[in-house]
Amino acid sequence: MEVGGRTVPLMPDGRLHNLDDWTPEVAAAMAAAMGVSLSQDHWDVINLMRAYYEEYNVSPVRKLLKRALLREGHAELARDERLDSLFPGDVLVQGSKLAGVPMPHLDAELERRTYAANRAADNPRVKQSRAAGHFVGSFNFDGERHEVTPTGNLVDLHRWNERVAAHMAQKEGIELTAEHWEILNFLRGFYFEYGISPMVKILMRHMREEVGPEKAGADYLYKLFPKGPSRQGSRIAGLPEPQGCIDG
Known part of the structure; x- marks a missing residue:
């Protein structure tokens, strides 16, 4: 043109x-x-x-x-x-x-067929994530196998429940409290309203508007989720990895 x-x-x-x-x-x-x-x-x-x-x-x-x-x-x-x-x-x-910006997509619209390749043993993303602290490839809980993406997010989101969340959190060294659940429930509410997992800047802005600034600050959120309220929080909340630049 x-x-x-x-x-x-x-x-x-x-x-x-x-x-x-x-x-x-x-x-x-x-x-x-x-x-x-x-x-x-x-x-x-x-x-x-x-x-x-x-x-x-x-x-x-x-x-x-x-x-x-x-x-x-x-x-x-x-x-x-x-x-x-x-x-x-x-x-x-x-x-x-x-x-002049990329076309937005709901998380459900994004391709998930690459997960099988991503789980291959020689995939560098899988190798990198083995030291990340979260589950890699899959994990067993209550006699059932749950597959996860290279970033540790559930592949089958519908299989999430609060007990699975607690198990995933414990893997990452977190014992869930009421404060954690307030953030997790906010993440899930945002996802089911807007169709995407919020990256950290979006999460903080919406929490500031809806919950208040005292619970939307970086110090508070990262104290609860040291590896990122958006990245780590989305894993434990049973949501897709957030799109965009996230958690610093």
Whole structure:
């Protein structure tokens, strides 16, 4: 695609090959190719998606995008009908393309077929994780075998229960208290509301808003989960590994 006398490489699906190539002029040219003339409402959504990605290194799924729009005072833009009228190709697909950020995915949409390969004995990620303190490959509990990913997260999330959580926590040197369970339940509530496990910055922000700052600080959270309230917490909570940069 030619923009301002320079060639901007695109992927086969029309997304930027290099996210660093994004400029407002590039976004406008991409929109024009889609038959869309960008209005201020378009730009409010695009700029928010870019700001979210810059802060968290992960693009917002629809519910989190709508929540962020409401937080910024864009109640009308947070309506599904308005978003669909602005981005008829879906705000997550078309909007993220115009914003020059990766398309967001719910955790359930991510490919899990690579887990078998990841569990191979010669896989470097598996070898690395053997010293991590969490279960690797699989573990037995109450006569049943539970498979885990290289990061120690359950493969079969539906088999999680509080006793499994306590067993996984003990493997990592943690005896679960009411304080731990408050965080674990918050993680699970977030996952079942938004469809993703929150990376640590998102977790801390939402806990600060919903629980209070005294339980959302890094000192408090890392005291409970020394290997990361997001990474370690998601394992014990029976959730997928969080997307994006997590736990420092």
